[in-house]
Amino acid sequence: MRSVSKEPADVDRSDLTARARVRDAxxxxxxxxxFNVSVRTIADAAGVSPGLILHHFGSKQxxxxxxDDYVLQKVREYKEQAVRPASADELLLAMASVEESAPLVGYALQSLQAGGxxxxxxxxxxxxxxxxxIAAGVKAGTILPSLDEKARARYLTVQGFGALLLDLTLNPPEDPDDFAGVMRGYLSRMGLPSTELFSQGLLADRSMLDAYLLYVGDPPQP
Structure with a gap:
């Protein structure tokens, strides 16, 4: 179980600033x-000693x-500030286009590749x-209902991120710091086929679904 580090009450402001510099670097x-970057490299970028990193965080882990906690918190804050519901790629592109939040996108993508x-x-x-x-869309009549709404939502999420990560592997960016360019490149390659697939569908009838449901021990009911 992960331990939650707590700052002692007597830590001064400059110490907290150093901690934030290390985290941001x-x-x-x-x-x-x-995540194979060394502690010394991080320390050099933050302008501190490797020993100070171990003092604040205990270890590289x-x-x-x-x-991890910081990036997930910031991503949640961006989603909460969004004017309307956004897909994952829309949110990441919006974040990648803002200088201070672009590194969060790079970190998130590395984390998805690494797992954990x-x-x-x-x-x-x-x-x-x-x-x-999706539930709001079903209620409004703009999205077709599913036999398993939760499973569909998770599939779309995993599919979307999986396609993004594979596309990045096949089309590595020239500038690894240009996360906005990375996202724009992905959308330019995948925007049309994904929109067409979602709006027009792929199969002309539901015979494949019916055949699948015959072999499911306890198929969900409409």
């Missing part, structure tokens, strides 16, 4: 280069957990949101 470096607690929390969070806006 780690988010940027992890997002750009992955402790620093990673702090970064943040990846699971990230997917769970987006799937829950997707379920809400």
């Amino acid at each position: 780690a988010v940027q470096l992890f997002g750009r280069s992955g 402790g620093l990673r957990e702090t970064c 607690d943040l990846a699971r929390s990230f997917i769970d969070h987006f799937a829950a949101d997707a379920e809400e806006w």
